[in-house]
Structures are given as structure tokens and as C-alpha cells.
Amino acid sequence: MAFPDITPDLKAAMPQLRGRLLANQSLAELTWFRVGGPAQVLFTPADEDDLAYFLKLLPKELPVYVVGVGSNLIVRDGGMEGVVIRLSPRAFGETRAEGDIVSAGTAALDKRVAETAASADIGGMEFFFGIPGTIGGALRMNAGANGGETKDVLLDAVGIGRDGTRHVFSNADMKFVYRNSGVDPSIIFTSARFRGKITDTETIRARMNEVQNHRETAQPIREKTGGSTFKNPPGNSAWKLIDAAGCRGLRVGGAQVSEMHCNFLINTGNATGHDIETLGETVRERVKANSGIELHWEIKRIGIPV
Structure with missing residues (x-):
């Protein structure tokens, strides 16, 4: 879907803006899952002062959301109404x-x-x-x-x-x-x-090597994933609860629970945001039915469902 282009109005109201405004910019490329619809406006500020200037003059009714490298994020397929701000590494x-x-x-x-x-x-x-x-x-x-x-x-x-x-x-x-x-x-x-x-x-280096070895041997870091999907409940591990509920390898469309680490969801190649979120909700339901424990999302989910 495409949103109304409001960038000309924003530029007119902010003549000293130095950052970049893009209309209906795809967000899928900005997330590790590689899914999701567009941002109505994607703003990349030139620096902190430029960001402050933008926010001061931005109409208050427009929603604002910030994304980083999108490693812990599901963007829904309908995209994001309002403004998505991405702070660039350069600035x-x-x-x-x-x-x-x-x-x-x-x-x-x-x-x-x-x-x-x-x-x-x-x-x-x-x-x-x-x-x-x-x-x-x-x-x-x-x-x-x-x-x-x-x-x-x-x-x-x-x-x-x-x-x-x-x-x-x-x-x-x-x-x-x-x-x-x-x-x-x-x-x-x-x-x-x-x-x-x-x-x-x-x-320090020995500790960093331990951290890296743990990631490489225990997590599907080379897949299109979003990191740990659910928070660990007090006194328990989310992955153990997911495994005990029989969800290891579970699929919905192009989304799959990782065989390597059950608390990771994977885009196997053609998943939609809906596939991934539905899979996560299915896992939550099965864990609740099996253990009585309700898992809570750690991954952020934003945007309009379709």
C-alpha cells in the first residue's frame, strides 16, 4: 500500500531542514527479517540539532517511530503511518x-x-x-x-x-x-x-571470544532472524518452554522456529510480516497450553497489519 505523500508539506514548513525526507520508503531492507511495508515518511537527520529542529516543527498529530539496524523488529505488512526516523552511523x-x-x-x-x-x-x-x-x-x-x-x-x-x-x-x-x-x-x-x-x-579479549563463540554455536546468526523473540519468564528460559511445547521447527508460511535455538524465529526466504507474527503468537498459545506460562514478546512489532 502507499500512503499520501506529505513530504512537500513538511519541507515547506521546515525550510532549514538539512536531513533527508523520503516518502513511502520500504522498511523491509532496514530490518533483519527483511519483511514489512513502507514508512509514510522516512527521515534521516543530519545531526542532533537537525533532529531537534525537525521534531519541534513536526505536526503533533503525526506518529513518530525510531529504527536502528532493525535487528529486533517486525514491521507489519501494511507499513508505518507517520514518520519513521533512522539515525545514520555517519551522524x-x-x-x-x-x-x-x-x-x-x-x-x-x-x-x-x-x-x-x-x-x-x-x-x-x-x-x-x-x-x-x-x-x-x-x-x-x-x-x-x-x-x-x-x-x-x-x-x-x-x-x-x-x-x-x-x-x-x-x-x-x-x-x-x-x-x-x-x-x-x-x-x-x-x-x-x-x-x-x-x-x-x-x-577482555578472552571474554569477548567467549561471547562470540556462544553466539556462533548456539544461535542462528546467519539467518534472516530478529534475535531472541520472547523474554525469559522469571526463573525459566523461553527456549526451554518453547521446546517442551513441541514448537522446535514449527512453520507458518515462510516463517519457522529455529531448529538451532527455539527462541529465534527465521524468515526462510519468502515470509511476510504476518507469517512471522502469526508464528510467534502460535508459539505463545502452545506454550501457555503446555506449561501455563505466558511468554511476552521481546521483539518489537510495529505498523499496520494486513
Whole structure:
């Protein structure tokens, strides 16, 4: 489907805008699942000031959503009404280390932050090496892996509000919980600082190798997937519940539960967003029927169903 083109009106209302506005831009190429419809408007800001200017002048009735590398995201086949904002690595992807602190733009890959820390002998951020997303996503969902979470190392974060104002959030301000933060969802994070501990290089590199080996041997990282599909229930593992419910290898259309890791869904080649989401809901139903436990989505699902 195609949405009405509102980009001429937006450009006219924002004469000093420097970023790029695209109408009815496909989002499938921006997600790891490679599924989903278009964004009514896709905006790539030139920098933080450009983002603030855009948000300040954007009509309040237009919905806004931010995407990173789309590693933990299902875009539904009807696409996204309103504006989808994508922060580019060029403008928001810088990382640097000073002392025991690593600073990063929110378009920086989590893996790059781990590398930046390791190169400066800063320990404690090795877990980022195993998370296939960006720092923006890590802040929003308190991303974690291999025994570490974003909340363990975050010093502070910067975000732009829906009215274009700039905010700084301390670790406590983020109100982190398991796989989520309590910050207003309309805030768009632009940068963050993390504090680790000075550690010898060999220890850091050994830990990063452990993280990478775990990913390669236990997860279908070379498939079109979205990472961990469901949150682990308290005291349990989602993949064990899914396996016990007989869902390993289960298919809906072109979507399949991974044979390698049951908490991963895969686009086998021709899946739609509907296939993947339906498969996930089928898994939830079977787990609930088998164990009485309700699984909750970790993957974000956005857009209009068709």
C-alpha cells in the first residue's frame, strides 16, 4: 500500500531542514527479517540539532517511530503511518574512549562499543559484543547478553523530546527493568556514556571470544532472524518452554522456529510480516497450553497489519 505523500508539506514548513525526507520508503531492507511495508515518511537527520529542529516543527498529530539496524523488529505488512526516523552511523555512530569511559552515538553498533572499550583496556562491556543492535536500542530495552546488561555500565544518556528539547538522563533516570526502560517512549536517544573498569587486554579479549563463540554455536546468526523473540519468564528460559511445547521447527508460511535455538524465529526466504507474527503468537498459545506460562514478546512489532 502507499500512503499520501506529505513530504512537500513538511519541507515547506521546515525550510532549514538539512536531513533527508523520503516518502513511502520500504522498511523491509532496514530490518533483519527483511519483511514489512513502507514508512509514510522516512527521515534521516543530519545531526542532533537537525533532529531537534525537525521534531519541534513536526505536526503533533503525526506518529513518530525510531529504527536502528532493525535487528529486533517486525514491521507489519501494511507499513508505518507517520514518520519513521533512522539515525545514520555517519551522524550518530561515533565512539571514543577516555579513561574508563566510553562515549557513543546511538547509531553505533553495540559490538563497536565493545571493541572501542577493549582497545582502551576498559572491561565490563564485553557483553555488548554479543548483541546485534545499536546503542539506541540497548538504551530503550536495557539490552543484555551473557550475564551483562546495559544498566550495569550506563553513566548517562542524551535524548531529544517530541517538542525538540534536549534531555540528559542519569542511570537512575532511565528506570531500567528487565528488557525495558521507563523513559518516555517519545524520547529519541542520540548519545550515551558508559563506565567500565580498566582491565588487562588478555582478559577482555578472552571474554569477548567467549561471547562470540556462544553466539556462533548456539544461535542462528546467519539467518534472516530478529534475535531472541520472547523474554525469559522469571526463573525459566523461553527456549526451554518453547521446546517442551513441541514448537522446535514449527512453520507458518515462510516463517519457522529455529531448529538451532527455539527462541529465534527465521524468515526462510519468502515470509511476510504476518507469517512471522502469526508464528510467534502460535508459539505463545502452545506454550501457555503446555506449561501455563505466558511468554511476552521481546521483539518489537510495529505498523499496520494486513
